[in-house]
Amino acid sequence: MDLDAFSDVHRGEWERLKQLSGRRRLDGAEADELVRLYQTVATHLSTLRSSAPDPVLVSELSQTLNRARTTIAGAHEPAWRDVKTFVLVSLPAAFYRLRWWVVAVTLACLLLAVVSGVWVATTPQGLAAVGPPSYREEYVESAFASYYDPGAGFAAVVWTNNAWIAAQCVAFGITGIWPVYMLVQNFVMVGAIGGMMAHYGELGMFLQLITPHGLLELTSILVAGAAGLKIFWTLVSPGPRPRGRAVAEEGRSLFTVAVGLVATLALSGLVEGFVTGSSLVWWLKIVIGALALAVFWVYVLVLGRRAVAQGATGDLDEERAGSVQQVAG
Numbered sequence: 460m461d462l463d464a465f466s467d468v469h470r471g472e473w474e475r476l477k478q479l480s481g482r483r484r485l486d487g488a489e490a491d492e493l494v495r496l497y498q499t500v501a502t503h504l505s506t507l508r509s510s511a512p513d514p515v516l517v518s519e520l521s522q523t524l525n526r527a528r529t530t531i532a533g534a535h536e537p538a539w540r541d542v543k544t545f546v547l548v549s550l551p552a553a554f555y556r557l558r559w560w561v562v563a564v565t566l567a568c569l570l571l572a573v574v575s576g577v578w579v580a581t582t583p584q585g586l587a588a589v590g591p592p593s594y595r596e597e598y599v600e601s602a603f604a605s606y607y608d609p610g611a612g613f614a615a616v617v618w619t620n621n622a623w624i625a626a627q628c629v630a631f632g633i634t635g636i637w638p639v640y641m642l643v644q645n646f647v648m649v650g651a652i653g654g655m656m657a658h659y660g661e662l663g664m665f666l667q668l669i670t671p672h673g674l675l676e677l678t679s680i681l682v683a684g685a686a687g688l689k690i691f692w693t694l695v696s697p698g699p700r701p702r703g704r705a706v707a708e709e710g711r712s713l714f715t716v717a718v719g720l721v722a723t724l725a726l727s728g729l730v731e732g733f734v735t736g737s738s739l740v741w742w743l744k745i746v747i748g749a750l751a752l753a754v755f756w757v758y759v760l761v762l763g764r765r766a767v768a769q770g771a772t773g774d775l776d777e778e779r780a781g782s783v784q785q786v787a788g
Contacts, residue, residue, distance in 0.1 A: 462513055469503055473523060476500050480526040497527045545715075548766045553715040553773025555763025560685035561678075568642055568681060572650030579654030589655050599659045603652070607668055607736030618728030621676060622721055625683035629717040632687020633694055633706070642684040649677070667741040671748035672731035678752060679723045686713045712773035726751055 476496040479489055504520040507513065578585035589595060624641060631637035649669075656665035690709050697705035734747050 462516065465503075465507075466516065469500075472496055472499055473503075473520065476527055477523055480523070480530045482530075485530075493527065494531060497524065497531060500524060500527070547762060548769075548771050549715055549773050550719045551759055551762035552766035552771035553712045554682070554719060554759040555767050556712070556772065557682060557685050557689060557716065558759065558763075560689050561682050564642065564685045564688065565678075565681050568646040568684075571643065572646040572653070575647045575650030576654035576657065579651045580657040581654075585651075585654065586658055589651055595655055595659070599656060599661050603656065603661075604664065604668065607731065618725050621680065621724045621728065624680060625720045625724060626717060628680070628683035628687040629690075629713055629720075630687075632690045632713070633710075635688070635691035635695075638684045638687030638691075642680070645677075645680060649673075667744070668735055671735045671744040672727045674748045674752040675723060675755060676727035676731065678755065679720050679727060682716065682723075683720055686716045689713065708772070708774050715773040723755060 476493070479485065479493045479496065482489070485493060500520060501524060504517065504524065507517055507520065579589055580586075586595070590598075624645070628638045628641050653662065653665050653669075656662050690706065690713050693705050693709040694702065700708070730748055730751055734744050737744070739747075
C-alpha cells in the first residue's frame with residue numbers, strides 16, 4: 460500500500476471526523492455524518508494495521524476514533540464490568556508477572572534482617588547501636604507490646620504509613636536507588652528489633668506480635684520494592700521494545716500493582732489493628748495472619764497465571780493506552 464496516496468485520498472474524511480468530534484453540539488445531519496465517518500475511519504484504521512502498520516498514522520487515527528467514540532457514546536464511566544476486569548484479570552496479572560522479582564527481593568531482605576538481628580543479639584556493638592540500656596529495657600518491657608493498641612484509629616495510621624512506603628517504592632522505583640533504600644531501612648530495623656528482643660529473652664513475644672499482621676504487611680512492602688526495581692531494570696534493559704514504550708507499559712502495569720497494594724495493606728492494617736493487640740490466643744492470631752497471606756498468594760498464582768495465559772499484563776487496554784508499534788521478539 461502507498462501510504463502517502465492512501466492518506467491523501469482519505470485525509471479529508473479524517474479531518475472532518477476530527478472537526479465534528481470537537482463540537483459541543485451537533486444537529487441531526489451532523490450526528491449522522493459523525494457516525495458514518497466513525498465507521499469509515501475505523502475501516503481505514505483496520506486496513507492500515509493489516510497492510511501498512513505505520514505507527515504514526517495508526518496512532519493518529521486511533522486518537523481520532525477515541526475522541527469520536529466519546530462524542531458518540533459520551534465520556535466513559537467506570538462500570539461494574541470494569542471493576543470486575545480489574546480485580547479478576549488486570550491486578551492478578553500484574554502481581555503474577557512480578558512473582559520472581561518478589562521471591563528474589565524477599566530472600567535478600569530476609570537474609571539482611573537475619574544478619575542484622577544476629578549482630579544485635581550477639582555482639583555488644585550491635586546492641587549498643589540500637590540505643591542506651593535504659594531505652595532498650597523500656598522498649599522490651601513495655602513500649603513494644605503497648606504499640607499494638609487495638610482499634611480502627613490505629614489500623615488507619617498503620618495503613619497510611621505502609622501505603623506511603625509502598626507508593627514511594629513504586630513511584631520512585633525508576634531511580635533504582637529509592638526502593639533499595641526503603642527495603643534496607645525497613646528490614647534492618649525489623650531485624651534489629653528482633654535481635655534486641657532476643658537478647659533480653661523476649662523473642663517469643665516479638666514473633667507473636669509481629670507475625671499476625673507482618674506476614675502480609677511485609678510481603679506487600681516486598682512486592683512494592685520488587686515493582687520499583689522492575690521498572691528500573693526495564694529502563695536499563697528494555698528488551699526488544701523501544702525503551703520509552705517499554706517503560707510506559709511497565710510503568711502503567713506497576714501502578715496497577717500500587718492500587719492493589721492499597722487493598723493488601725488495608726487488610727494487614729485491619730489485622731494489626733484488631734487482631735495483633737487483641738486478647739485472642741497467640742496461635743490463633745498467627746493462623747489469621749497466615750490465612751491472609753495465603754489468600755493473597757492463591758489470588759496471585761491462580762488468577763494471575765490464568766490472566767497472563769490469556770494475554771493480560773496489567774497494562775491499560777489499547778483503547779485507553781493508545782496504539783503502539785509492533786516489534787519482533
